[in-house]
Amino acid sequence: MINAVGREIPEEILKITGKEPFKGNHYFDGYEYKKDGPSTRCVINSEGSKLVENIHEVLVKCGIQDGMTLGFHHHFRDGDYVVNMVMEEIHNMGIKDITICASSLGKAHDKLVEFIEDGTITNIQSSGVRGKIGRAISEGKLKGLAVMRSHGGRVRAIETGEVRIDIAFIGSPTCDDYGNCRGIGGKSDCGVLSYSMVDADYADKVVAITDCLVPFPNFPAHISMTKVDYVVVVDEIGNPDKIATGAAKPTTDMRKLMMADYCTQFVVNTPYFKDGFSYQTGVGGASIASTISLSKIMKERNIRMKFGVGGLTKPMCDLLENNQVDALLDTQDFDLNAVESVINPRHFRISAGEYADPFNKGAVVNKLDFVILAALEVDVNFNCNVVVGSDGIITGAQGGHPDTAAGAKCTIVIAPLLQGRIPAICTDVTTVTTPGESIDVVITDYGIAVNPRRQDLIDAMKNVDLPFKTIEELRDIAYSIVGEPERVQFDDKVVGIIEGRDGTVMDVVRKIKKFEFSGE
Amino acid sequence: MINLVKKRLRRTMMFLNAQKPGLIKDPYIYRPDSIILDLEDAVAENQKDAARFSLYHALKEIDYRGCERVVRINGLDTPYWQEDIRCAVAGGCDAIRIPKVECPKDVHRVEEEILKAEKDFGMPEGMILIMAAIESARGVMKALDICEASDRLFGIALSGGDYTKDLQTRITGTGIELMGARQNLIIAARAAKVQCFDTVYTNLDDMEGFQRDVETIHLMGFDGKSIVNPRQIPIVHDIFTPSGKDIIFAEKVVREIEEKKEMGIGVFTVDGKMIDIAFYDGARRTIELAKASGVYKGDL
Incomplete structure (x- = not known):
């Protein structure tokens, strides 16, 4: 069966797992269910240890x-x-x-x-x-x-x-x-x-x-x-x-700095960038650099962040330290500065459920204005792959990618156009992990593509001097430089499923097959 | 033949090791005005042939999207430079940078070799330009002769490392040791109506020092600067690109001078400043530079 992101999900997999194919981000909105409960062994005897x-x-x-x-x-x-x-x-x-x-x-x-x-x-x-x-x-x-x-x-x-x-x-x-x-x-x-x-x-x-x-x-x-x-x-x-390692030294790689600058310029030109906005970013060099440059503009324009979410690193904690954000909502700490910042009374621990569970009565991700993410591959339908490498081997993790992307009002993915010799912007991602309907903007070192679904963002950028391109143009540039790679060859056997955050099947991962040249 | 690209915008000329695919595959994304694909100092003695191979294929295969491609050949005192030129010409480079130029004859030797290669590879003659790097006290003293040595020569560049060694001093970061050479080169270049470029600034941890350095050479009249890292590009472009205020003032000056000329008025004021015909060329240059930098939106 073909799901909402155009992926063929074998009937057999749906049967074995009892799952439905992915039908869109809001398919389960309003769904009612009874929560499961654990068995509990009571401890009444005070002598027990x-x-x-x-x-x-x-x-x-x-x-x-x-x-x-x-x-x-x-x-x-x-x-x-x-x-x-x-x-x-x-x-x-x-x-x-x-x-x-x-x-x-x-x-x-x-x-x-x-x-x-x-x-x-x-x-x-x-x-x-x-x-x-x-x-x-x-x-x-x-x-x-x-x-x-x-x-x-x-x-x-x-x-x-x-x-x-x-x-x-x-x-x-x-x-x-x-x-x-x-x-x-x-x-x-x-x-x-x-x-x-x-x-x-x-x-x-x-x-x-x-x-x-x-x-x-x-x-x-x-x-x-x-x-x-x-x-x-x-x-x-x-x-x-x-x-938790020491905070990463801010990148000096101009490619990342350039993408960070594009990202910051994009963010500050959206209608969401105003006093009281909310923001989440990752741990990549460009994301960190973008947070640093964003904080400078916040200072210049006297704009405060209402809350930051993460996966936290030093630059986010610096915002708290410098009183540029009201609160940090923390699910994970990536460096020692983030670990140490936990004692700040405005640095709040939240559970993964509060953070991102689509089946509770509202998670933090739903209140996000911006999330800045990375991806291994993005295709011309804006579908992202963050789990399976372009060689077909499972090599990454979804983390909160699909959750935050679905929740945030403006989801930005930063990816260099080429990962070595592999185009990161391609016709079809190897595996879909986050649906294109969740992705609003893709920022590469060669230009920026806004998802055509977001005409409001396209309009907001009308007079902004950034290198805008269509996602197809970005793909074409990538292919013109490194060529269109042959598709990875897989066996028929399904070895894994990529589950949508609502429990549906987003995609399947098949067993890798030894590459054979097409012999012409 | 007049080569129109001789006067193109060259605020930044970025050095890249011709042997490093990761560096030369897409430097245009940082938007330098020119790149200098280096076969000389960046390439080890036993890698010269490999670097030429990489250079040739890069020139042939990569679309540098309007970014000028200059090739720095090895010195004329080495056994490499002739083959470097053949390779660069066959690949279709835009210009050759000659290191350690001390006299017009050095330029002539390269010019002859380029012509030979153009003929051998069936390229149109005279299209490949030359720039001369001045790296010694003798070169500085001969600057005007060097500037006038060839029709292909679009400019000269100071190379501070070797020059300061020759002067028995060192790069201090203050610019004091380069003062005389900078002044001499810019005067010679202007006298010969060619361009003039400043030396690299290699301390990437001191971006403030770099900014001061660029501000200095901009005020001295240089056309641009050799750079070693894309992080330096926005700083140079920012300083060398006319500001919105400068452009508006230049437009007013040009329009007022043209208008007042017809009315027979020679001296007048613009925004409280006394203006006469002597300001016309400078104002025009500002507008031309703004156009070349892609920031001009007016109709002059």
């Missing part, structure tokens, strides 16, 4: 068995030790057929490939996968289907009961013996625990894993003891050097 000796013991206490679904968060990014630590023990116990439902998986989890190959892990649900796991999935090594879902989509899947997490493991920088978790105060600070909040609310068993046990009460708790079954203390939950 939640401390458990080690990972093995806690797995036994949680009743680990074949076929279970385990939840993990990715606040420790490439420095995470928790996923591997737990999975190694499960592997040693001979447990099989595990589904990992993580907010994201990255290079820190390359080790899981061994467990995929031996059947310990048979299903993966994640925002995306980088590193060796991505290759393993693309090569068809995962027994089940990989499900790539956005941060908001993961909360939706858990709340609706589409996914039931049997045991959630929450790596916690500090924790007391009764399970009060905080994202700061230890040796592996990550600032916030936003992605794991839904796990704490909905998993049947919740295990806090910490390397910094603190006296009770570890208040104010980011995840409350009322939701935690067990606490395990280990030597290290992560590598602090890789969890």
Whole structure:
């Protein structure tokens, strides 16, 4: 069946998953449902302790068995030790057929490939996968289907009961013996625990894993003891050097600075750029540079931001520091400055659900004026791909891309026209992760394309001196320089699905096939 | 033959290592007026042939979208320069930059070689221009003769690194060590009615120093500056492009002079400033520069 972004979704996949093909961003608007609920084991006896000796013991206490679904968060990014630590023990116990439902998986989890190959892990649900796991999935090594879902989509899947997490493991920088978790105060600070909040609310068993046990009460708790079954203390939950690095030095790459300047000029010329606007941006060089130049214009024009959202970095926290924004709403911290900024009373932690869940009664992304995003590929229908590389291998993550793009009034994607020899603007993206209806503007080093659906933005830019082009023109320039690449060759086997944030199927990812020349 | 592009706008001439595909594939996106594809200092001694190969294919294949393509050849004291010229001409470059020029004969030797290559490759004769880099005290003293050495020569450029070595001083960032050469070159270039370009500023961490440097050479009368990084382009263009205020004033001066001339009035005031015919050429130049820079929207 062809879905709303023109992708062929095999009937068999719809049957296996029980899903509908993607039918447009607002297809489920107003949809009513009953939320799922976890089973809870009451703790009334005041003599009880939640401390458990080690990972093995806690797995036994949680009743680990074949076929279970385990939840993990990715606040420790490439420095995470928790996923591997737990999975190694499960592997040693001979447990099989595990589904990992993580907010994201990255290079820190390359080790899981061994467990995929031996059947310990048979299903993966994640925002995306980088590193060796991505290759393993693309090569068809995962027994089940990989499900790539956005941060908001993961909360939706858990709340609706589409996914039931049997045991959630929450790596916690500090924790007391009764399970009060905080994202700061230890040796592996990550600032916030936003992605794991839904796990704490909905998993049947919740295990806090910490390397910094603190006296009770570890208040104010980011995840409350009322939701935690067990606490395990280990030597290290992560590598602090890789969890939050020092703030990235502002880029000096003129290509990125140029795109940042285009972005800033575009933003300030839209009707949304006025006192009280809201804004989210990413961690790329151009996004960061754009935030810096935007702050200068805000100062010059005496314009304040009402709130900033993220995925936060130093330049966003500087806005708070310099009193240019009323509040920061934080789901993740990308550098030490962002982690340290968390103590500011106007820097608020929010859950992934508050941030982006399309199936609650309204998420923060719906209130965004601007979001600045990146993409691996954008096609002439403005569809974006942020998960599958142009070589067909899964190599990225959706994160909040589809959520913020759908919610914001002005969604801007910054992408250099060419990624090495690969055109980033193309006729058809390898895989659709964010539908073109969510994307308003594409900014490249060669020019800017406004989505024709946004005539209002086109009109607003009438007298603005920026290099505007159509998206087709941008594609043609890219192809004129590097040629039109031959399409990646895939096997028929579907190895993963790209889930729309509402749970529909946006696209499928097929098994990679060894490239064969067309032999003419 | 009069080559009209001799006088084109050259506020920025950006050096790029001809051997680096990542650099030479699309420098036009930064909108420099000219690029200088370098076969000389940026290229290691044992890579000269590889750089020529890359240069030839870049010139042949890449559409530089109106950006002038100058090739810096190796010095005339090396075994490379003749082949450099053949390669650049065969590729279809717009101009050759000769390093370390000290006398008109250096220009003549290159001119002969270009002509030979144009004939060999069936190119129209005389289209490829020349610019001469002055890198020594002798070159500075011979500047006027060099400027007048060839019809193909569109300008001269100061190359500060070698020049200061020859002067037994160093680049200080203040410009003191370059004062004499800059003054001498701009006077010689103006006397010969060719263009004059200033040396590179290599400290990319000091953009304020760069800005001061550009402001200085702009006031001295230079036509532009050699640059080493695209980040320097907006600063140079900003300084060398007439402001809206300058353009409006220049328009008023041109119109008033033309009007008053017919009325037989020689001296009058514009915006409180005393104006006479002597201001006419300067005002015209401002408008021409504004046009060439793409910022002029009037009808003069």
